[in-house]
Amino acid sequence: MFDGLKDKLSNFREDAEEVAEENAEELADQPDDEAADTEAAAADSAPEDAPATADAAAPATEPAGEQPDADDEESSAGFVSRAASMARGRVVIDEADLEAPLRELEFALLESDVEMSVVEEILDQIRGDLVGEERKFTESTDTLIEDALREALLSVIDVGQFDLVDEIESASKPVTIVFTGVNGVGKTTTIAKLVRYLESEGFSSVLANGDTYRAGANQQIEEHAEALGVKCITHEQGGDPTAVVYDAVEYADANDVDVVLGDTAGRLHTSDDLMSQLEKLDRVVDPDVTVFVDEAVAGQDAVNRAREFDEASAVDGTILTMADADSQGGAAISVSHVTGKPILFLGTGQAYEDLEPFDPDALVDDLLAASDD
Numbered sequence: 001m002f003d004g005l006k007d008k009l010s011n012f013r014e015d016a017e018e019v020a021e022e023n024a025e026e027l028a029d030q031p032d033d034e035a036a037d038t039e040a041a042a043a044d045s046a047p048e049d050a051p052a053t054a055d056a057a058a059p060a061t062e063p064a065g066e067q068p069d070a071d072d073e074e075s076s077a078g079f080v081s082r083a084a085s086m087a088r089g090r091v092v093i094d095e096a097d098l099e100a101p102l103r104e105l106e107f108a109l110l111e112s113d114v115e116m117s118v119v120e121e122i123l124d125q126i127r128g129d130l131v132g133e134e135r136k137f138t139e140s141t142d143t144l145i146e147d148a149l150r151e152a153l154l155s156v157i158d159v160g161q162f163d164l165v166d167e168i169e170s171a172s173k174p175v176t177i178v179f180t181g182v183n184g185v186g187k188t189t190t191i192a193k194l195v196r197y198l199e200s201e202g203f204s205s206v207l208a209n210g211d212t213y214r215a216g217a218n219q220q221i222e223e224h225a226e227a228l229g230v231k232c233i234t235h236e237q238g239g240d241p242t243a244v245v246y247d248a249v250e251y252a253d254a255n256d257v258d259v260v261l262g263d264t265a266g267r268l269h270t271s272d273d274l275m276s277q278l279e280k281l282d283r284v285v286d287p288d289v290t291v292f293v294d295e296a297v298a299g300q301d302a303v304n305r306a307r308e309f310d311e312a313s314a315v316d317g318t319i320l321t322m323a324d325a326d327s328q329g330g331a332a333i334s335v336s337h338v339t340g341k342p343i344l345f346l347g348t349g350q351a352y353e354d355l356e357p358f359d360p361d362a363l364v365d366d367l368l369a370a371s372d373d
Helices: 003-028 032-045 070-087 095-111 116-130 142-157 164-170 187-200 217-228 241-254 272-285 300-312 330-339 360-372
Strands: 090-092 134-136 175-180 205-210 231-233 259-264 289-295 317-321 343-347 355-357
Touching: 003 095, 003 142, 003 360, 095 116, 116 142, 116 330, 142 330, 142 360, 175 187, 175 241, 175 272, 187 205, 187 217, 187 259, 187 317, 187 343, 187 355, 205 217, 205 241, 217 231, 231 241, 241 259, 241 272, 259 272, 289 300, 289 330, 300 330, 317 330, 330 343
Parallel strands: 175 259, 175 289, 205 231, 205 259, 289 317, 317 343
Antiparallel strands: 090 134, 343 355
């Protein structure tokens, strides 16, 4: 899962480490007399316990009548800063060290369908975490870079994560969960998977087919209900979706069923009629949780649709299907940041058991583990 993205992140780590190590070696390999001069300059320009940054270093004095070139002055200041660190047995990671690797990472993330604003956030955080960071000569830059990359990824993926089981456990019953999304992304199958998952957690469910317009929708969800051994509430094709879900809530309340799982017609955000039905459902039934469902393999399209659905009818979380077939990972990286709502589950196969709770820390661990293989 997300193997293409793993490889791209691994390449960035290797490139960033290589460039930083090469620059450190160049500084360490200075001739003794040159090193002595730079160490003396460093000692004059920066106290021993001062941070080794370009801003902390004193500019070199130019002969009278000559104005230092801005680029030369910045380069000199950065060199003296690194010399100051070397005098203490440490080395600084400069912004110049990261410029090329970050540029390659930017291209790689965009190629993986990570949304532009998410790419910028990741790059800015890595740059902020690493530039000016010191390490000992005896330490590898690997840990610094991995930590920075980990924090940057988590900053865009982990947005108010909540555990659906905990929400159901603490809420008044029945809990009503409504599912939205476009046609053909596996929404109904995902609902069936959630029945099995909730059953394993000790909760009973009833299905409600609010997709009253699609031919064969009743048959599809009823087949799932029969296979899972749960009740399914349906109305005739063309009926009112809100009435179906409302009847399911009434049934759950009367029969001590814990959770109502309501399917809705696949829709585009531009379909005014279907969107108005969703607004009516929100108003009449007032679902406890609204879940947006889309395919992980849809990449940027899934991200755009998540944003549009959230704007039209606020969602509480996302489930991404077909995650096992997605090598790029753009949707998994971007959806939470764009909507401000967490990914709740990943669909990882066709069986009812193939639904995994989404764990941002576990995902990032998996993405970064590729470089260790």
